[in-house]
Amino acid sequence: MASILRPPTPHHRDWLADQLAAFYAVITDHALSVAQAFPLQTPEGRLSRDNLLAYLAMRRHDIVDLQIALADYGLSSLGRLEATVLSGLERVLAHLGLEAAPTGLARPDSEQARFLTQTRSRRLLGRPRDKRDTRIMVTLDAACIHRQELLEELLLNGMDLARINCAHDSPPEWKQLIAAIRQAEDSLEQRGEGAGRRCRILMDLGGPKIRTGPLMEETRPLKLAAPRDPFGSPYRLLEGYLDGEALFTQRIAEPEGRARFVIALPRQIGLDRLRVGRQLQFQDTRDRLRTLHVLERVSATRVRVGLDRTAYLQGGIVLAGEKDAAFTVGPILPQPVVVEVRQGDTLRIYRNPLQMGHPASADSPAGISCTLPAALDFVQPDQRVYIDDGKIGAVARAVTAEYLELEVLVTAGPSARIKPEKGLNFPDSRLELPALTEQDRQDLRVVAKHADAVGLSFVHSPKDLLDLQTALQELGRPDMGVIAKIETSEAIHRLAHLLITGLTFPSFGVMIARGDLAVEVGFENLALVQEDILCMCEAAHTPVIWATQVLETLAKTGLPARAEITDAAMGHRADCVMLNKGPHILEAVKTLSTLLCAEERCHLKKRQIFREFTAQHGIFEET
Incomplete structure (x- = not known):
């Protein structure tokens, strides 16, 4: 609607009535023109359908000036009519001395709207x-x-x-x-x-599920980070287990959130002789002395321990205690490789879901696979792609039979790592899935x-x-x-x-x-x-x-x-x-x-x- 300049006060009421009556007629015409395309069997369904169509018709118009004029005149500014569009407009028209003509649309009042929503x-x-x-x-x-x-x-x-x-x-x-x-x-x-x-x-x-696929795996030192306070100092032990039956040394997450790792000691004896309060010391991969404190004997083959400072473990490290007690750390569970990208990098998304993700090399940019390759069929060049809840923003630059080639536009921080099972979003692509x-x-x-x-x-x-x-x-x-x-x-x-x-x-x-x-x-x-x-x-x-x-x-x-x-x-x-x-x-x-x-x-x-x-x-x- 055109911008409104308030007419002289004696004619203000008539002008408002004319404007609002015309607006009411436009809304009802628009809603009626499409109502039959959405047939509903129940009266309750038709009430909500017609009110929704009237609301959508109302949203098609800029009525800010009309709303200001109504509010200045002491009437409803039409700001909360969502649930009762037509009956709300009719109430305002009645205050202006006009009665709305029958339209053929269902018009829920406040009580009906409240009853429908609550029911x-x-x-x-x-x-x-x-x-x-x-x-x-x-x-x-x-x-x-x-x-x-x-x-x-x-x-x-x-x-x-x-x-x-x-x-x-x-x-x-x-x-x-x-x-x-x-x-x-x-x-x-x-x-x-x-x-x-x-x-x-x-x-x-x-x-x-449109997610990133699996990554190649490698064996590397396992970082066990002790909790730190805001000043960077460890303030409590990082808890975990020595386990004589575990096959791999790895990080874990128990439901209670305390135990964070398992150190595998396969087929090694002597765990049942460790006493609470004893210590086991070792040199980590950085050649730094670290200590494990024995906290609890869970069973003959499982002991709960606490690590006092951050350490890096690899298989073969010796944990030495008193009276010649010694244990050898078992193999580290292979972990996904690090796939890291920065702004300006090229990244490929492979159509083959079995293709393992990999970091960039001299011969190829970094690449990942997609768990639902059919989604890639709907992506065109210059359309956006987001990875891991938007932590990585990219745009498709090339589409081939084997992969999408992306240019990384933004990362959350100087760089971002891509992990398996993270969401892929294609906001510009109409995915018919x-x-x-x-x-x-x-x-x-x-x-x-x-x-x-x-x-x-x-x-x-x-x-x-x-x-x-x-x-x-x-x-x-x-x-x-x-x-x-x-x-x-x-x-x-x-x-x-x-x-x-x-x-x-x-x-x-x-x-x-x-x-x-x-x-x-x-x-x-x-x-x-x-x-x-x-x-x-x-x-x-x-x-x-x-x-x-x-x-x-x-x-x-x-x-x-x-x-x-x-x-x-x-x-x-x-x-x-x-x-x-x-x-x-x-x-x-x-x-x-x-x-x-x-x-x-x-x-x-x-x-x-x-x-x-x-x-x-x-x-x-x-x-």
Whole structure:
């Protein structure tokens, strides 16, 4: 619309009425012109469809000047009409003395919109908690199977849904994890602490994994780094094991996060004679004296030890103790080679998934393979490629029958290392790949029996959703909740189609998967994109899950970053917020629950909640 100059005051009301009536007519015409292309059978579905189409029609126009004029006149500025577009406009028109003509479009009012959103949210995500409408979802894995106390604490402190990522672990472990959750619920119920709540189970299908392939391996000294304080001094022991049955010396990661390495002592005797408190000394590969402290005799062939300072190990190093006790370090587990790139380097992505990644040499630039070579068929020269969540940004310079040749444009730091199983993103390429893979179809047999909802990764089109719906019907679960994960540029541009398709499902929602999405749209654009997604879902009265890197620093380290607290608090806009696993996940759940409760209370302005935290002194007389 053209820029508005306010006319004389006596005519201002008439001018506003004319402008708004014309705008209403344009919106309804646009929405009506396409409504029949999306037939829906139920009245509830048509309400949401027509409101979404009206919202999309409204977004096609620049109405900033009209909004300012309405606000100056003391009327709604049309800023929060997502859920009730036409009825909201009609209310403003009524204040201006006009009655909107019948349009043939369904027009949900505030009560209907609220009922639709709450009903669908409850159907998909379960009933909300007292004082908190936004649910909390926690990603769990096999490490939680035998941690019933943690599961009980998570349930007590705010976990409403558990997410299982089918890209990891296996069906037996998924079943054990679900059984452990149910056992924790039963235990709480028996103690009278469960309040009759049942944790919903979401299982995410892996989808088409577009990742870096394996790298060549080499045997090199194993670095064992002792934890250091901010001043660079070791402050505690790095714990690990001497193991007479292990075949290789290697780094490990125990669920509790303490033990970090195993030193193999194959077929060597004498471990059973080591006493707690004794020391074993050795010269590492840099010829530096290092000490292992004996902490615990776990068994006759396994001893827990602690390393006081960083050391580099290789096979054949002798660990010497008192009374001629001596052990020889067993072979080091071969490790992937280092593939390092810098700005300006050339990098090849091979189409052959069996091609082993390698560093640059005199004869060839560095190269990696792709786990899904079909994706490379859609990449053209001058299109962007991102590796490992955007840590490496490149552009395709050449496309051959054997590989894509990239020019590295940016790295996170002076250089970046490429590791196996890291994500590949092609934001400029339209990847025509089915979201439901053959592996997903196999996993779906387990999911359909044990989960309440299924997440479909890398959704691109309505066909992806319909393929999943057909598969669920064949498995006898047509009522199962379906969550479309929005994580690509193509999914954003098809979001309206996906939402309308989802209105035909018994239970449907959207997940904003901000990790891949940030790489696809650019980190600087993520805030705007996620706001647009939230608004479109609100217009379709469809529940939303806010996911990826919420309170991630807190979950991993126990201390939150300031910025992520503000980010997490914004999660109240969604129906559910997802947390990823970490050693301090319980603290993250407690913090998130508190933040969401506070945010929801702040938005109930009739309760004047702002007074609780920001009462102003010396302005008005205190009562």
